Every structure is written in C-alpha cells, then in structure tokens.
Amino acid sequence: MTLARSKQTDGAGAWQALRATTGPRDGALAAEEIARQVEQLIVAARLPEGARLPSERDLALLTGASRPTVTQAIRILIVKGLVESRRGSGAYVRRKPETSLAATVSLMLSLNEESSPHLNDLRLWLESDGITQAIRQSTPAEVDAGEAALRQLAASAGNTSAWISADTHFHATLVRASHNPYLASIYESVHEALINYEYRNWIVSGTVPGWLRPAEAPGLTALHAPILAAVRDRDEEAGRIAVLRHHDVMAQHLRAC
Numbered sequence: 001m002t003l004a005r006s007k008q009t010d011g012a013g014a015w016q017a018l019r020a021t022t023g024p025r026d027g028a029l030a031a032e033e034i035a036r037q038v039e040q041l042i043v044a045a046r047l048p049e050g051a052r053l054p055s056e057r058d059l060a061l062l063t064g065a066s067r068p069t070v071t072q073a074i075r076i077l078i079v080k081g082l083v084e085s086r087r088g089s090g091a092y093v094r095r096k097p098e099t100s101l102a103a104t105v106s107l108m109l110s111l112n113e114e115s116s117p118h119l120n121d122l123r124l125w126l127e128s129d130g131i132t133q134a135i136r137q138s139t140p141a142e143v144d145a146g147e148a149a150l151r152q153l154a155a156s157a158g159n160t161s162a163w164i165s166a167d168t169h170f171h172a173t174l175v176r177a178s179h180n181p182y183l184a185s186i187y188e189s190v191h192e193a194l195i196n197y198e199y200r201n202w203i204v205s206g207t208v209p210g211w212l213r214p215a216e217a218p219g220l221t222a223l224h225a226p227i228l229a230a231v232r233d234r235d236e237e238a239g240r241i242a243v244l245r246h247h248d249v250m251a252q253h254l255r256a257c
Contacts, residue, residue: 014041014044014045014047015041015053015054015058015059015062016062018034018037018038018041018059018062018063030065030069030073031065031069031070031072031073031076032073032076034059034063034065034069034070034073035073035074035076035077035080037063038053038059038073038077038083039077039080039082042082042093047093048093049093049094050092050093051092051093052090052091052092052093053074053083053090053091053092053093055090056070056071056074059073059074071206072203072204074091074161075161075199075202075203075206076196076203077091078091078161078164078165079164079192079195079196079199079203080102080192080196081094081102081168081172081188081191081192082094083165084165084169085159085161085162085164085165086162086165087155087156087159087162091161094165094168094169101185101186101189102188102189102192102193105119105189105190105193106192106193106196106197109193109194109197113197116194116197116254117251117254119190119193119194120194120247120250120251120254122190123187123190123191123194123247123250124243124244124247126175126183126186126187126190127171127175127187127191127243127246127247128239128240128243128244129178129183130174130175130178130180130183130184130187131174131175131178131227131230131231131239131240131242131243132178132236132239132240133177133178133179133180133183134174134175134177134178134231134239135230135231135234135235135236135239136234136236137177137178137179138174138177138231139177142173142176142177143177143228143231143232145173145177146170146173146174146177146228146231146232147228147232149166149169149170149173149174150170150221150224150225150228152166152169152170153166153167153169153170153220153221153224154217154221157214157217157220157221158214158217160202160208160212163212163220164195164199167195167224168188168191168192168195170224170228171187171191172184172187172188172191174227174228174231175187175188177231194250194254197254197257198250198253198254198257199257200257201257209253209256209257210256211253211256223245223246223249224246226238226241226242226245227239227242227243227246229242230242
C-alpha cells in the first residue's frame with residue numbers, strides 16, 4: 001500500500017518527499033537522519049497538530065530503510081516530544097517543533113552526562129513555578145485538559161511509546177496552564193532533553209526500563225495524580241510536594257539509566 005492510497009494518513013502527499021531525501025541505509029545514523037527529515041517535513045508541510053504519520057511499514061517503503069531503523073527514528077521523535085504515540089492507533093504530530101533550545105540543552109548534556117542531576121534540578125524549578133502559576137491561573141477547561149491527560153497516561157500503561165508521549169503531554173498540559181508561554185517552552189525543552197537521555201537505551205534497542213514494566217504502572221499513575229489534584233484544588237503546598245516527589249523518583253531513574 002502506498003501513502004497516496006492511504007486514507008488514514010494526514011498530508012499523505014507531503015510524505016512522498018522523504019523518498020528523495022533519504023537513502024537505503026540502516027543503523028543509528030540512518031535513524032537520526034530519518035528522524036531529522038521527518039521533523040523538517042512536519043515544519044515545511046505545515047502539518048497540523050494531530051496529523052497522523054505514515055505507518056512504520058509505509059515509512060520504511062518510502063525511505064528504503066529497514067523497519068527497525070524506522071522504529072528507532074520514531075522513538076527519537078517521541079522522546080523529543082515532536083511526535084505522540086497513541087496506543088493502538090499510531091503516531092501523530094504533537095506540535096510544531098521548537099527545536100533550537102532543546103537541541104542546545106541536549107548538546108550540553110551529551111558533552112557532560114554527569115550534569116544530568118543539574119538539568120533535573122532545573123526541570124524541578126521550572127515545573128514548580130509552572131504548577132504554582134497553574135494553581136493560581138488555570139481555567140476550568142485547562143483543569144479538564146489535565147484530567148484527560150491523566151486518563152490518557154493511565155490508559156498508556158504497558159506501551160512504552162504511548163507512555164512516554166502521554167507523560168510528556170501530561171506535564172506540558174499543566175505547565176502551559178501557567179499562562180506563560182516562555183516558561184512552558186523552556187520547561188518542555190528541558191523535560192525533552194532529560195527523557196531523551198533517560199530513554200536512550202530504549203531508543204536504540206527497544207529495551208523497556210524497569211520502571212515502565214506493567215507491574216509498576218499503578219505507582220506511576222499515582223505519582224502524577226497528586227500534581228493534577230493540587231491544580232484542581234488550588235493547593236500550592238500540595239503542588240510543591242507532589243512536584244518534588246515526582247522529581248525525586250525521576251532522579252532515581254536517571255541514576256539507574
């Protein structure tokens with residue numbers, strides 16, 4: 001099945017451009033190149049948020065790459081927050097990429113991996129301020145969006161791609177309710193750099209981290225629920241405690257990865 005015949009893929013014609021820009025290569029470098037080309041195409045074709053990406057099978061046909069290489073490319077885009085994986089549905093454009101800051105932070109981290117605790121501290125400070133402002137300023141519709149994001153997170157348990165997408169979406173949804181787009185953008189860039197580091201082994205090999213095994217799902221959902229509850233209840237102290245608890249668990253994951 002070609003993309004031109006696929007009725008389930010948004011902007012199908014745009015994806016044909018990948019055929020001319022990527023070659024029949026496999027491996028980590030090829031996955032990075034495919035991810036970069038998909039990212040550029042999303043911007044160039046002005047694909048809207050929620051546009052569905054071609055299936056991994058179709059992307060493999062278009063690029064001449066193997067399915068494992070395409071799978072790795074999609075994982076790269078997922079942890080960068082540029083693509084959202086929906087369980088049982090496929091991959092979708094999450095938002096227009098704002099890559100410069102995220103790329104700079106990621107480069108700094110790659111040059112000094114021992115600095116990951118410092119980056120995690122920055123994430124804590126940004127999210128703490130974001131949640132405090134969300135508690136003060138969020139609208140009922142934004143709280144409802146947080147509730148929906150939490151349900152999506154719980155429903156994603158057991159599917160690593162969907163979980164990472166839902167986790168990023170949950171935190172971003174609440175911090176955006178701060179009504180400060182610069183705080184939200186910087187927070188998302190830092191968050192995405194950290195999860196790119198945290199899940200780098202999964203990107204390459206598909207190895208699921210211990211903390212994402214199905215048995216851990218209830219605890220992970222319970223870790224996020226108090227953050228939303230604090231926003232819903234307008235409780236700044238509860239928000240501070242909930243964000244700090246999440247930070248401490250993430251610090252454990254970073255030490256283990």
